[in-house]
Amino acid sequence: MTPFILERITQPEVxxxxxxxxxxxxxxxxxxxxxxxxxxxxxxxxxxxxxxYTGRALIDQQWRLTIDSRGAxxxxxxxxxxxxxxxxxxxxxxxxxxxxxxxxxxxxxxLQVVSIKSVDSAGVETTIDSTTYQLREVDSKWxxxxxxxxxxxxxxxxxxFRAGFxxxxxxxxxxxxxxxxxxxxxxxxWAEANYDRDEKMMPVLLKTAEGLLDKESTSSGFA
Numbered sequence: 448m449t450p451f452i453l454e455r456i457t458q459p460e461v462x463x464x465x466x467x468x469x470x471x472x473x474x475x476x477x478x479x480x481x482x483x484x485x486x487x488x489x490x491x492x493x494x495x496x497x498x499x500y501t502g503r504a505l506i507d508q509q510w511r512l513t514i515d516s517r518g519a520x521x522x523x524x525x526x527x528x529x530x531x532x533x534x535x536x537x538x539x540x541x542x543x544x545x546x547x548x549x550x551x552x553x554x555x556x557x558l559q560v561v562s563i564k565s566v567d568s569a570g571v572e573t574t575i576d577s578t579t580y581q582l583r584e585v586d587s588k589w590x591x592x593x594x595x596x597x598x599x600x601x602x603x604x605x606x607x608f609r610a611g612f613x614x615x616x617x618x619x620x621x622x623x624x625x626x627x628x629x630x631x632x633x634x635x636x637w638a639e640a641n642y643d644r645d646e647k648m649m650p651v652l653l654k655t656a657e658g659l660l661d662k663e664s665t666s667s668g669f670a
Contacts, residue, residue, distance in 0.1 A: 514603065
């Protein structure tokens with residue numbers, strides 16, 4: 448297996464569920480603000496859980512994928528997670544990337560490849576000409592970067608890309624309104640489970656949240 452690390456570089460500017468929406472779901476009084484910070488943290492945690500569970504990105508954010516075909520460690524995880532999957536099929540596509548001339552990005556939908564850099568043995572980065580590769584299947588669960596001629600010769604690549612259902616950079620910018628409803632409902636249920644922490648309801652709520660997102664998982668469809 449080709450070692451790789453996926454790191455979140457930037458967080459989204461807004462969340463799929465607002466504080467007011469979450470407080471309404473939790474049946475919390477809108478006029479009481481003592482727990483607003485805690486509820487906001489739950490929203491962020493729930494969104495990150497949903498993204499990790501499915502391999503999707505909800506609102507515009509930057510990720511960096513580092514791939515090393517030499518079999519050596521590729522660095523430390525800053526944010527996100529490393530290449531050791533909890534849900535195996537999600538990682539199909541990183542194998543033999545140099546010979547196949549394509550790389551799956553591991554976060555979808557893809558919005559833009561910001562840059563691809565090769566890294567030599569001394570750690571020096573060289574930006575690869577953007578006209579030599581193409582981002583394809585951007586709206587699918589498995590977007591990929593394809594070399595337009597031949598294959599990448601570098602043993603290590605660093606790919607910086609943007610992903611998310613909502614493109615906040617476009618004109619007009621998109622927001623939470625374009626995020627599928629199933630994600631919003633799952634986020635609310637996950638937050639509710641961790642807010643109330645009822646020992647009977649917590650597993651039920653978490654299981655229901657997972658069920659809402661199973662069809663969105665990027666592991667679906669892989670053998």
